Amino acid sequence: MTATGHLDSVADGRVVGWAWDPERPQRTVEVFVWLDDRFAGRALANRERTDLKAAAIGDGRHGFQFTGAIPPGTRTVRVTTAAGEDLRRSPFRLQAELLPPAAPDHDGITVLAIARDEAPYIEEWIAHHRAIGVDRFLIYDNASTDGTGDRLRRNPTLADLVEVVDWPSSRYAPTIGPQPxxxxxxxxxxxRRGGWIVVIDIDEFVVPLADDSLPDLLARFREVPALSLCWKVFGSSGHVARDDDRLVQDRFRFAGRATLVKSIARAGAIQSIGCHAPLLTGGSPVDELRRPIANGSAAPSPSYRWGQINHYFAKSWAEWEAKRDRGRAGPAAGAPNWRRPDSHFAAMDHAHEYDLGIVRFRPRMLRVLADLFPDRAARARAAGRGSPRPGTRSAVPVPTRLHPETLRPSAGPVRGHFDVPARSAGPARLPAERPARVAGWLFDPAGRPGGRRTIRLRSADDAALDYLIAIEDDRPRADVARHFPGLPERITANSGFDVTIDLRAMPHGLYRARLGVRFADGAAWTTHDWTIRIG
Incomplete structure (x- = not known):
């Protein structure tokens, strides 16, 4: 006898039912969901249901719930077993009158934000969102002292794109914050303008993950009044000093997952705008899996199937200090929670994964940046050549808080060498009281894209002391190219690096140093270590 079951309901983006195998009642049955005979996904029938237990259907742990996108216009939902047999009541036919009306694919996208002293960042932020399909920007300039609003107003190319509203403290009651x-x-x-409204801050970037633009992403959710996307919180990536020339998305790549959301809502459905999600005239915002947003701010769990919000909360320590001192935009000035404590930096300095989701929009963003802000584009290009200016920053070792699979060996070793410090009979010594120079060369012979060159320092005495140092420096090495004539020059010609490392926060002792290249699915390392003593 094969597995049997029942398709109970299809509503609110959820397909609910049960399935079990009477001959093997302890086995969890897997079911397959089809929308108009096109495969949509699978689910395990292992949810506890008291009605099944009361009906003596096994131990009652045979319920399933499939949560996924059911596009407007879908007519039938089928649920089958692995043998391809339909559950009872499958296929389930959706009634046309119950389907939500399809909204227009794209009727304008406006970004609303409040800004204070965001001059180093706002031009890249505008260029990115313009590149992914935003039509207009409404910026409330909250008494900036660095010329944030004035710079935008003076730019003639922004006349029909960006509207700046002066927002000094005299414009709102002192008992509430400037943001609400x-x-x-x-x-x-x-x-009155209509369309979609994106409510984000200047340190937040909307990133479509499966579509080429934000309008394409929103077309997947034409029937919902508000879509909420989860934060991906980016930490400092080990940066201490600020660097206003390099792009934010280039400096910070280490991130962590979060349930907090930011929302995109239809203007006509909004009753009031909230920081994370709006209050709607009917219904509630949903996340990309069409799950209701809890407490107006968080998804049930992080989800990154269709899109995410890159939240560059902390940036470098120097930038964090500036952010902390200017206070929050939500509470009233002087309120107990107006000034963020430094514990917020520690809590948000995530380095669990290396995220490149935004990179595929970078070429398009750079073209927009050059058109709208040529000075900023020129600075970004100059900062991307060679090493940073002397004294701009020192690389900082970041404790290894990545998921284990991120550092597991992947196919094939890489080739590399430390020239400085030079190898000697004993361990090379790096001073801890001042920045230390490390130089050499490193490349991936396979030329795999998306690699992140890295120095790894592991304590010889304490396994818990394990640090990563990002190599953000490409230097010409003609000698390396000549030494490997069988490899393309694009792989070897700029394989050099020369970085300055701030070791003051590292415990003194003996370390094993290894060079590597990290990818999304693992890492490739040199086959030998160098022994280094710090302190």
């Missing part, structure tokens, strides 16, 4: 007051002020005009 700005949102309330903006809502009537946004609703």
């Amino acid at each position: 007051a700005a949102y309330a002020d903006a809502l009537p005009a946004l609703q």
